Amino acid sequence: xxxxxxxxxxxxxxYGHVIASEKWRNSSLIQSLKCGGVKTLFENELGVADFHxxxxxxxxxxxxxxxxxxxxxxxxxxxxxNSSSSFQELVLVENTxxxxxxxxxxxxxxxxxxxxxxxxxxxxxxxxQLISQMVDGEGRENPFRSRSSSLLLDPLVLAxxxxxxxxxxxxxxxxxQHFSSIHQLCNAAPDQLEHIVGQAAAQQIHSFFxxxxxxxx
Amino acid sequence: TSSSVSEPPxxxxxxxxxxxxxxxxxxxxxxxxxxxRHAATIHVCSLDGSxxxxxxxxxxxxxxxxxxxxxxxxxRLADKVNSLQRLFERxxxxxxxxxxxxxxxxxxxxxxxxxxxxxxxxVRTGVRLLWSDGSEQSAGLLADLxxxxxxxxxxxxxxxxxxxxxxxxxxxxxxxxxxxxxxHALSMSHNFSSIAQLINGSIEAIQKGGCMSRSRAEEIxxxxxxxxxxxxxxxxxxxxx
Numbered sequence: 443x444x445x446x447x448x449x450x451x452x453x454x455x456x457y458g459h460v461i462a463s464e465k466w467r468n469s470s471l472i473q474s475l476k477c478g479g480v481k482t483l484f485e486n487e488l489g490v491a492d493f494h495x496x497x498x499x500x501x502x503x504x505x506x507x508x509x510x511x512x513x514x515x516x517x518x519x520x521x522x523x524n525s526s527s528s529f530q531e532l533v534l535v536e537n538t539x540x541x542x543x544x545x546x547x548x549x550x551x552x553x554x555x556x557x558x559x560x561x562x563x564x565x566x567x568x569x570x571q572l573i574s575q576m577v578d579g580e581g582r583e584n585p586f587r588s589r590s591s592s593l594l595l596d597p598l599v600l601a602x603x604x605x606x607x608x609x610x611x612x613x614x615x616x617x618x619q620h621f622s623s624i625h626q627l628c629n630a631a632p633d634q635l636e637h638i639v640g641q642a643a644a645q646q647i648h649s650f651f652x653x654x655x656x657x658x659x
Numbered sequence: 660t661s662s663s664v665s666e667p668p669x670x671x672x673x674x675x676x677x678x679x680x681x682x683x684x685x686x687x688x689x690x691x692x693x694x695x696r697h698a699a700t701i702h703v704c705s706l707d708g709s710x711x712x713x714x715x716x717x718x719x720x721x722x723x724x725x726x727x728x729x730x731x732x733x734x735r736l737a738d739k740v741n742s743l744q745r746l747f748e749r750x751x752x753x754x755x756x757x758x759x760x761x762x763x764x765x766x767x768x769x770x771x772x773x774x775x776x777x778x779x780x781x782v783r784t785g786v787r788l789l790w791s792d793g794s795e796q797s798a799g800l801l802a803d804l805x806x807x808x809x810x811x812x813x814x815x816x817x818x819x820x821x822x823x824x825x826x827x828x829x830x831x832x833x834x835x836x837x838x839x840x841x842x843h844a845l846s847m848s849h850n851f852s853s854i855a856q857l858i859n860g861s862i863e864a865i866q867k868g869g870c871m872s873r874s875r876a877e878e879i880x881x882x883x884x885x886x887x888x889x890x891x892x893x894x895x896x897x898x899x900x
Contacts, residue, residue: 571770579779584783624884652853
């Protein structure tokens with residue numbers, strides 16, 4: 443068994459570099475990456491992947507040719523998906539005038555069947571621009587990364603209690619001063635609620651929580 | 660308490676898709692196609708943003724390519740994606756080719772660095788991208804996603820309508836729970852015999868009745884028992900000062 447391959451499956455290039463499979467050495471994609479200031483390291487043992495990027499993602503490139511030639515690329519995609527790499531696995535698909543009729547079938551296979559991420563490109567130039575962007579963007583803050591917003595729960599509890607019919611902000615605050623959680627409030631007996639909001643409201647609140655909702659219970 | 664919980668969803672039958680009422684304008688073609696070509700059951704409701712729900716855990720947004728390429732949209736898009744990621748385990752984005760007006764030649768989309776960086780950032784946050792030529796194809800993708808989720812046992816299996824004022828009020832209350840999406844709330848209003856049954860329910864019961872993940876059920880369980888004295892003390896203080 444080849445003992446070298448597994449370590450290279452998870453080889454992360456240094457910042458500003460990509461690792462490319464040897465077969466890309468004289469390609470226009472590598473040429474334009476170079477123009478974009480991205481340095482390339484070549485490697486023979488990348489497995490199925492074509493590129494490794496510093497942000498721990500890898501790329502499999504499906505060309506117009508692969509798509510038109512038939513189903514061989516599908517086997518490659520399955521092997522790519524099954525390779526036990528810890529990288530985020532991306533698939534670049536050439537969507538051109540010749541291959542566009544197959545695109546939706548390719549997408550179905552890549553995204554829906556295999557659960558991989560597909561990014562269409564018109565050819566190697568667009569692919570190199572996209573790859574450069576991935577390499578450059580690595581250090582930058584991701585605007586879509588959810589800011590760890592520790593939601594203040596108090597206002598949410600207060601808002602929920604106001605969904606009880608007949609309970610506005612004032613009554614809700616009064617109730618929560620005596621029963622500080624929704625759980626406690628729900629399990630308070632009507633006579634415990636009575637001295638806070640009056641008899642009628644106390645009955646109404648209690649019955650709101652306990653009245654049947656589902657039909658088939 | 661599990662007697663009132665509905666059976667796991669059937670693996671076949673028409674798929675259900677919930678649609679926000681704000682999606683409707685400009686989506687006649689898409690809706691027609693979903694109903695007629697894909698035999699999907701569509702329920703229009705008022706969600707907190709203009710998106711589709713195709714399963715218990717998956718929301719789908721639809722954007723035009725130029726929408727994603729426009730710099731001024733990024734803040735809004737980021738807010739939307741962030742809020743959906745709080746409510747759903749999976750967030751998909753259908754990127755649709757821009758429509759060409761009748762008589763106008765189709766202009767090829769000019770790909771910019773900015774556009775590429777938006778795509779890269781979305782992919783890094785785990786948003787699933789799907790590519791579409793237009794409404795017809797988008798409808799197909801929505802139906803495919805819903806069917807796939809149904810096969811995985813995540814399809815929307817509870818009745819889409821909630822009848823009667825009390826159950827409507829219960830639904831609104833469930834929607835005000837943190838991290839609860841419309842399908843969770845819908846499932847709760849059908850699966851719990853009363854609001855008290857949810858509030859007193861175990862984590863397991865909440866998970867099952869709400870058709871949700873364990874961690875979400877834990878969050879709700881904690882929220883229902885969260886004691887909010889500090890806040891009340893602060894508000895009464897600020898009133899006195």
